[in-house]
Amino acid sequence: MSTPRPGSAGATRVCPHCKVTILETAAVCPSCKHHLRFDESAASRRISPVVTPLQVEGTVQHPPDGGPWEYTVVVVVRNDAGKEIARQVVGVGALQPGEQRSFSLAVEVVQRDDLGGRFRKH
DSSP states (O other): OOOOOOOOOEEEEEOOTOOEEEETTBOOOOOOOOOOOSSSHHHHBBBBOOOOEEEEEEEEOOOSOOOOEEEHHHHHHHEETEEEEEEEEEEEEOTTTOOEEEEEEEEOOOSSOOOOOOOOOO
16 A cells, blocks of 8 residues: 655545544544644635445344344455455444444545645555
8 A cells, every 4th residue: 555645635644633544634534523624724725525425324133032243343445456455443342132233334535626636546
């Protein structure tokens, strides 16, 4: 996996609040929802609306009989050649008989008009 240079599309930084890796251009952390940018230059950037090309939701229901189930939520990102570029365990837990859990996954994309051709494919 390549790391884009600061200022280019896909460049990352660490959220000062929750320490999750986020996009350098994020004004709000997608994990903890804290606001990160209050300066006028960030507000004046031309950023297209967010599009959600992938959204999946589902529920796992444990039947009332039997023993507990354990679960692991894993997110894997692959490039167009099928090579795994990221894998993250985002949650673990257990379901007792009769319990349920709901899960959501959303991929949000935004067109960046202010990068002036600075793009590094990875």
